[in-house]
Amino acid sequence: MAHYQPPKQSKISQLVDVLVLLVLSIGALYLPVKLGLAGASVVHKTVENPTWESLGQNPVQAGQYEALGYTPESAADLITARFDYSFSWVSLAIMVIVVVGYFVMMLKLSETEYREVIAEKFGER
Amino acid sequence: MTDFDITSGERDGMGPHGTKVGLLRVLGPAHVWALGVGIVLVGEYMGWNFGVGKGGAYAALIACWFAGILYTCVAMIDSEVTSTVAAAGGQYTQAKHIVGPLMAFNVGLYLTFAYTMLEAANAITAGYLISEVARLTSGVTDLDQRPFIVLAILFLAWLNFRGVLATLTFNLVITAIAFVAIIILFLSTSGVLGTSMMKHADLMSGQASLPYGWIGVLAAMHFGLWYYLGIEGTTQAAEEVRSPARALPFGTLAGIMTLMTAATLTWYVCSGILPWEFLGDGVNGSVAPLFDTARLTGSGFLVFLLGVGTLFATLASANGCINDASRAWFAMGRDRYLPGWFGAVHPRYRTPYRSIIFLVPIALIFALGAPLDQVITFSILSGLLEYTFMPLNVILFRKKWPMGVIKRGYEHPFHPIPAITLLTLCAVTYFAVFLGYGTQLVAMIGFYIIVSLWFHFWRYRFVNRGAQFTMPWPRPAGY
Numbered sequence: 262m263a264h265y266q267p268p269k270q271s272k273i274s275q276l277v278d279v280l281v282l283l284v285l286s287i288g289a290l291y292l293p294v295k296l297g298l299a300g301a302s303v304v305h306k307t308v309e310n311p312t313w314e315s316l317g318q319n320p321v322q323a324g325q326y327e328a329l330g331y332t333p334e335s336a337a338d339l340i341t342a343r344f345d346y347s348f349s350w351v352s353l354a355i356m357v358i359v360v361v362g363y364f365v366m367m368l369k370l371s372e373t374e375y376r377e378v379i380a381e382k383f384g385e386r
Numbered sequence: 387m388t389d390f391d392i393t394s395g396e397r398d399g400m401g402p403h404g405t406k407v408g409l410l411r412v413l414g415p416a417h418v419w420a421l422g423v424g425i426v427l428v429g430e431y432m433g434w435n436f437g438v439g440k441g442g443a444y445a446a447l448i449a450c451w452f453a454g455i456l457y458t459c460v461a462m463i464d465s466e467v468t469s470t471v472a473a474a475g476g477q478y479t480q481a482k483h484i485v486g487p488l489m490a491f492n493v494g495l496y497l498t499f500a501y502t503m504l505e506a507a508n509a510i511t512a513g514y515l516i517s518e519v520a521r522l523t524s525g526v527t528d529l530d531q532r533p534f535i536v537l538a539i540l541f542l543a544w545l546n547f548r549g550v551l552a553t554l555t556f557n558l559v560i561t562a563i564a565f566v567a568i569i570i571l572f573l574s575t576s577g578v579l580g581t582s583m584m585k586h587a588d589l590m591s592g593q594a595s596l597p598y599g600w601i602g603v604l605a606a607m608h609f610g611l612w613y614y615l616g617i618e619g620t621t622q623a624a625e626e627v628r629s630p631a632r633a634l635p636f637g638t639l640a641g642i643m644t645l646m647t648a649a650t651l652t653w654y655v656c657s658g659i660l661p662w663e664f665l666g667d668g669v670n671g672s673v674a675p676l677f678d679t680a681r682l683t684g685s686g687f688l689v690f691l692l693g694v695g696t697l698f699a700t701l702a703s704a705n706g707c708i709n710d711a712s713r714a715w716f717a718m719g720r721d722r723y724l725p726g727w728f729g730a731v732h733p734r735y736r737t738p739y740r741s742i743i744f745l746v747p748i749a750l751i752f753a754l755g756a757p758l759d760q761v762i763t764f765s766i767l768s769g770l771l772e773y774t775f776m777p778l779n780v781i782l783f784r785k786k787w788p789m790g791v792i793k794r795g796y797e798h799p800f801h802p803i804p805a806i807t808l809l810t811l812c813a814v815t816y817f818a819v820f821l822g823y824g825t826q827l828v829a830m831i832g833f834y835i836i837v838s839l840w841f842h843f844w845r846y847r848f849v850n851r852g853a854q855f856t857m858p859w860p861r862p863a864g865y
Contacts (some may be wrong), residue, residue, distance in 0.1 A: 285840075336663075
């Protein structure tokens with residue numbers, strides 16, 4: 262295989278490449294946070310006039326909360342918070358397709374590039 | 387068999403491309419251990435406890451052990467490949483030689499993001515700890531954490547800029563202190579020395595045992611990774627260790643054993659003293675669980691020791707993360723996967739100084755602007771993608787260069803069982819992440835798909851083809 266000679270990249274073009282990567286990465290990671298789409302959904306059970314008993318705490322658990330400086334009122338939100346693990350099978354299927362599709366695409370494109378690398382390094386068979 | 391010895395003196399101080407100014411080979415196995423454990427030990431000081439919130443204390447313990455199996459597979463696979471591909475960039479360089487350029491580009495980004503986000507999480511915890519100490523000692527309740535976050539990141543970046551030996555020697559000392567602090571807390575509270583303070587039976591009775599049932603155990607696997615995330619970073623030092631074939635497997639495998647011990651002890655003392663709802667909420671409840679556990683012992687000495695341990699663990703981890711992320715970024719710059727400007731080595735300190743400086747503002751953006759659990763999730767997701775690559779990598783490595791074809795510093799046993807186990811545990815963890823953080827997972831993979839297309843159709847034109855393959859290996863089988 263003929264030796265591939267990469268083109269020389271101008272300084273401006275290098276800078277643009279770095280900016281593209283930065284915008285894409287910060288955008289992809291930051292947007293879900295800023296749009297409130299990130300993080301697990303939490304539900305709270307409302308307990309009127311909470312006591313340790315009504316919050317389901319035994320004496321030892323209540324004692325530890327008190328040692329940490331909590332009262333039943335201040336600990337109620339912490340204790341009653343529960344994650345909602347319900348999910349749709351369609352969402353799960355989409356996630357599986359996205360993850361598997363990503364790896365398949367990457368392996369296929371990598372293979373094309375890799376064959377070029379080996380052909381140039383070791384010569385054509 | 388190709389007899390080239392990666393420990394040969396002729397490569398000392400040389401980059402794998404034969405550049406005259408390479409990274410310095412000054413590190414030993416203890417530094418490799420310190421780099422791996424130093425990055426990860428903070429996972430016992432903060433973050434793992436989100437797993438308690440996801441499924442309860444027992445779920446976090448099960449996740450801890452299954453994640454331990456996952457990382458044992460990672461360490462075994464990584465030790466074999468790295469003891470053969472001893473070059474800066476770690477898994478990035480492995481992917482370049484074994485799978486292909488696009489995979490390598492993606493792996494380089496996984497590494498950079500996993501470590502930069504972990505660095506941001508460390509800085510957040512250091513800021514929290516300082517504000518908590520101010521509250522406990524002088525009653526100041528509204529101390530601004532941001533200056534401490536900025537200072538921690540800038541100080542460690544400066545240390546990394548100045549040289550790798552000083553950086554990792556600093557890590558060795560502070561990691562050892564943080565590890566000993568966990569042991570002392572365990573000995574002091576478990577009944578080995580004095581009376582036991584453990585209340586597992588009462589704190590984990592009734593609904594507190596498995597509050598979400600078995601789906602909570604699966605969900606806890608998401609944060610189970612946090613106990614060990616980053617141990618694979620030992621490979622980043624490959625070009626700077628004196629004897630990579632010996633030091634890398636030894637340092638990595640000793641590191642994973644240290645961490646499994648520390649993780650189990652941490653779970654035991656924290657879940658035996660702190661109520662699970664408080665322990666499991668790392669934002670509004672226990673941000674630094676070992677420190678909070680020490681507070682409940684009533685011992686001023688333990689509070690001081692675990693406060694110092696938490697601070698040291700966060701600093702050691704952030705320090706190692708800057709080291710690793712900058713090596714991955716540097717290696718990609720050197721190969722022109724990124725602008726070549728990043729591939730420069732400082733003429734005096736022999737460090738990848740431009741990469742170190744460039745990543746500082748990115749760490750700051752996330753440390754100052756995103757909640758801890760989400761910064762941790764970004765790091766875990768990048769790690770998870772990297773662990774999915776590893777089994778594919780080792781299967782292709784064994785296929786393209788079967789045993790006996792090239793000299794391996796370490797050969798991992800029972801192949802392909804560790805690879806299959808790792809892939810299965812990764813699949814379970816994807817599901818765990820999906821339970822609550824699916825949007826971030828899809829957004830992140832969407833990002834990787836877009837940058838992969840950008841790399842393949844644009845950036846790759848600036849990369850030399852054959853020159854990327856720098857290992858003195860024979861032609862791979864099947865090519």
